[in-house]
Amino acid sequence: MMPAPAAVSPLQHDRFMTRSRRLAANLRDLRNAASQLPDAVVLIDQQQQIRWFNHAAESLLGLRRPQDRGVLLQQRMADSELAGWLRDGALEPLNDATAPGQADSQLNVSMLPFGDHEQLLLARDISHLNRLEQIRRDFVANVSHELRTPLTVIHGYLELIDPEDVPELAPVLGEMRAQSKRMGQIVEDLLTLSRLETQHQIADERVPMASLLATVRKEADALSQGRHRILLESSAEADLLGSPKDLHSALSNLVSNAVRYTPAGGTITIRWQREPGGAVYSVSDTGFGIPATHLARLTERFYRISSSRSRDSGGTGLGLSIVKHVLNLHQAQLQIESAPGVGSTFACHFGHARLLTPGGSDDG
């Protein structure tokens, strides 16, 4: 026979009731708080069905109460940018997706494991941030554009003055010319960056690597003026698919940096080689090198390890930002290895999809 359940005293019963009321109240508060969050929250069960969602999920994701409860999330999002991401398992956060419930809003969406087998979809409205970012970009582009004409005029007049006519001003004139040229270069680099930032796609043209490498090498020779040993090792037998102008600018930027940050007598090696998954363009130098703490920030605009060294060498502080943007547009990655006093290697890794057989008419 089963033992009779122990009798519950009235006091125990009261305590039990108080505790469960408190728990229920806590749960209600939590739900209320979650339902008021500005971010969309959707709870999905093991079968990928929608179990619960908050108010923001209605406006941002277009979910409807009560009819969307129990519906498959993937099915419900089938017509949106989230469809492919959900189908592929939603492993990485999805950035800048158009909000399914609000076409003029952009979302950052992520999926978190929750409980034993459930998942939580979180979507944050980033339209406001995007708008601020756009204002910043427009401001920089407009300022640069406005500065271009006056600078060209000043530079033009400075070029017209012959130092021999005003010998006492010759050193000043030289400095003024150098500085106005530098300002012009900064403006041009800022305009290039603005263009690259607003571009989402690039022209898919064949970029013949043999001639591009030869050009880059010639530029290195001109900049070095015999102060460095410059080597070119090209074994990839591959052309690139992308924007010839932008790739030239990126690849030559790395060579120019190598020359400018390597003392006379150093060696600079330009390589273009196959590697598993694609091909790599790299520039190695035996120069000053870069302390590890700076590596992560090098591609930020105007980030310099030593501004005097950068300025003296004619740098604008924008070169590596441009390189990074160009590589992003070509789905390529920049990898930097460096040791202070030993040298640096800047490598650009291009995937198979960006490679072409030289001289051929194929696209693979």
Ligand code: ADP
């Ligand atoms: P800059 O115009 O100042 O050269 P970049 O964006 O091209 O600007 O480079 C950013 C900074 O990274 C430079 O100021 C320099 O300190 C460092 N750097 C870039 N390339 C090298 C290199 N090959 N060797 C050592 N330092 C480098």
